Amino acid sequence: MAGGLALRGAGRALLPGRALPAAPGPCPRRGCGEVAALRAMGFSQEQARRLLALQPRLGPEHREAAAAQLLLLGLSTEAALALLERSPALLRLPTERLRERAEELRRLGLDGGRLLRAVSRCPQLFHVPRKRLEAAVRLLRERCLFTAEQLREVLGTCPTVLLEEPRTLHHQFQYAYFRMGVQQKEMVKARLFQMPFAELRNRHVFLERRGLYETPHKGQTQTSNPKLKDILQLPEKDFLASLAHSTPEEYEVFKKLLAREDEEKEEEDVDALHTEDSDDLDSDESKTARE
Numbered sequence: 001m002a003g004g005l006a007l008r009g010a011g012r013a014l015l016p017g018r019a020l021p022a023a024p025g026p027c028p029r030r031g032c033g034e035v036a037a038l039r040a041m042g043f044s045q046e047q048a049r050r051l052l053a054l055q056p057r058l059g060p061e062h063r064e065a066a067a068a069q070l071l072l073l074g075l076s077t078e079a080a081l082a083l084l085e086r087s088p089a090l091l092r093l094p095t096e097r098l099r100e101r102a103e104e105l106r107r108l109g110l111d112g113g114r115l116l117r118a119v120s121r122c123p124q125l126f127h128v129p130r131k132r133l134e135a136a137v138r139l140l141r142e143r144c145l146f147t148a149e150q151l152r153e154v155l156g157t158c159p160t161v162l163l164e165e166p167r168t169l170h171h172q173f174q175y176a177y178f179r180m181g182v183q184q185k186e187m188v189k190a191r192l193f194q195m196p197f198a199e200l201r202n203r204h205v206f207l208e209r210r211g212l213y214e215t216p217h218k219g220q221t222q223t224s225n226p227k228l229k230d231i232l233q234l235p236e237k238d239f240l241a242s243l244a245h246s247t248p249e250e251y252e253v254f255k256k257l258l259a260r261e262d263e264e265k266e267e268e269d270v271d272a273l274h275t276e277d278s279d280d281l282d283s284d285e286s287k288t289a290r291e
Contacts, residue, residue, distance in 0.1 A: 122159040
């Protein structure tokens, strides 16, 4: 009788459309333990799932340590996750490296909200060599003569300056200071370093050649020039309409002509260098012949 019941039960289980119940399986550390650890840190189930998808072969201890360090900086769970999604390589950095770099940035004046905004916009700050950071800061303070407060403002609004080669930063500063006659205070207010140098020069020279910008004479403090903030921060359409009083078509033609001028100047400089080398060689040969 029992055997018949067993057979009848088996028959029902094998009827078409009836599925066998899933056998309970083990709960692996990666599937449960790591999610639980991330949940305990404040991440939601969905956030934990997204975090686990980053660097899937990475050990859980590295992932949890990196996430915890970013939370200690003051980032929210969503901000920390977004930062790691933009730069998954942060998960492989030693926790001590993350902590030391955060302290270095704080010593530069990036504290509180400035630090959070800087690392959120520019996660590469955790990777750049310390010497590069120090060189950029030294240039801005000693050669560009920004005050300590101005430097904090520059780093807070444009943290990518810490990734730039010092000579690139210096060239852009010198152009604004000498060619455009702009002082440090106005540079900081206008966020000079947020715009690539090529576009800054395009806009300035375009205004200059249209008679709408004049380089101030030494000692001159009052000018009718447009404010640097407007030149830099206005969208191109508004820059052309309200400052340059021109059209996009004219601006595009101008940029092509300016690029051609730069190419011709480079060729002339190369030719002049070759001529100078040739003259030096002829002079040496003549001297040798006389001897």
